[in-house]
Amino acid sequence: MERKTILITGSTNGIGKATAKALAQEGHFIIVHGRDKLRTQAVCEEIKSATGNNNVDMLLADLFLLSDVKRMAIEFKKKYDRLDVLINNAGAVFGKDRETTKEGLEKTMTLNLFAPFLLTELLLDVLAKSPAARIINVSSAAHAIRSEPDLGDIQLEKNYSFIRAYGLSKLYIIWVTRHLVAELKEKGLEHITANSLHPGVIASEFGKSSNIKFVSLLTKLMRPFLLTREQGAETTIYLAVSKDVENVTGKYFAKKKVAKESIKHYSPENEKIVWDYCKKIVEPYLSN
Numbered sequence: 226m227e228r229k230t231i232l233i234t235g236s237t238n239g240i241g242k243a244t245a246k247a248l249a250q251e252g253h254f255i256i257v258h259g260r261d262k263l264r265t266q267a268v269c270e271e272i273k274s275a276t277g278n279n280n281v282d283m284l285l286a287d288l289f290l291l292s293d294v295k296r297m298a299i300e301f302k303k304k305y306d307r308l309d310v311l312i313n314n315a316g317a318v319f320g321k322d323r324e325t326t327k328e329g330l331e332k333t334m335t336l337n338l339f340a341p342f343l344l345t346e347l348l349l350d351v352l353a354k355s356p357a358a359r360i361i362n363v364s365s366a367a368h369a370i371r372s373e374p375d376l377g378d379i380q381l382e383k384n385y386s387f388i389r390a391y392g393l394s395k396l397y398i399i400w401v402t403r404h405l406v407a408e409l410k411e412k413g414l415e416h417i418t419a420n421s422l423h424p425g426v427i428a429s430e431f432g433k434s435s436n437i438k439f440v441s442l443l444t445k446l447m448r449p450f451l452l453t454r455e456q457g458a459e460t461t462i463y464l465a466v467s468k469d470v471e472n473v474t475g476k477y478f479a480k481k482k483v484a485k486e487s488i489k490h491y492s493p494e495n496e497k498i499v500w501d502y503c504k505k506i507v508e509p510y511l512s513n
């Protein structure tokens with residue numbers, strides 16, 4: 226087996242942690258990303274002792290801050306000279322009131338869209354060094370919510386609801402992933418693939434960042450009927466290492482198969498608007 230270097234955001238918990246553990250079990254070099262040093266160290270130790278694979282390292286960043294995403298990308302390049310698989314897994318749903326980060330950006334869009342967009346842009350040069358690199362963006366079936374996108378108000382200043390913010394962030398990450406494929410082609414980087422996925426409905430810590438009682442109650446009540454974290458990791462793992470998808474790019478997956486994403490609001494023009502908007506948001510963090 227060829228050992229891959231794999232960075233997984235949000236791998237201190239939930240689906241990300243299960244993904245990290247399973248890929249470490251297969252013998253890959255895993256970089257666990259977290260935002261709390263002690264917790265991230267503890268997860269690395271847990272993965273090492275559970276799998277017997279000592280090739281597990283860590284990086285820290287608060288993904289609410291694009292400046293911290295940039296700092297982490299710089300640190301990545303100081304420590305490692307190659308990246309085969311980037312898994313943008315971290316994501317969350319937030320509360321009933323619109324909140325902004327210290328950098329003034331809407332929280333849901335920041336964590337679920339701008340941070341993965343920026344991290345991908347900043348790590349493209351190291352991904353390009355891999356003979357066959359893969360970018361995997363964890364989206365959600367919630368992208369298909371019946372909420373009309375307002376592309377003049379991507380950060381939902383006028384019409385925020387937590388479901389709308391979450392669903393649209395997961396719709397836009399699918400569009401951005403698809404657009405990335407065209408960008409990679411234009412840059413002559415067709416050896417890098419990019420796909421998005423829905424992991425299933427999983428019993429994880431998902432919903433903990435929401436102050437909406439209904440969300441925590443629903444996740445508690447549904448817990449016995451939900452898939453496990455390990456099951457939630459299956460499609461990500463498949464996209465990360467399976468030979469079946471070696472040359473598959475620009476697709477949306479569920480249950481380890483190409484799935485149909487919602488095309489209700491899709492058009493190449495809309496895709497480009499969202500891409501350009503993300504590019505504008507991350508622009509200040511792109512230069513060295």
Ligand SMILES: NC(=O)c1ccc[n+]([C@@H]2O[C@H](COP(=O)([O-])OP(=O)(O)OC[C@H]3O[C@@H](n4cnc5c(N)ncnc54)[C@H](OP(=O)(O)O)[C@@H]3O)[C@@H](O)[C@H]2O)c1
Binds near residue numbers: 241286288315317426
């Ligand atoms: N669970 C589901 O049913 C479901 C369904 C569809 C899609 N998804 C998607 O699957 C992905 C993983 O979710 P999950 O269910 O595993 O949720 P989870 O258990 O809450 O894990 C989320 C991970 O993201 C990290 N994270 C959150 N905010 C962060 C920040 N500001 N900076 C750095 N890391 C941050 C968390 O770190 P901490 O441990 O520090 O909080 C955690 O490691 C998400 O993108 C989610 O939208 C989940």
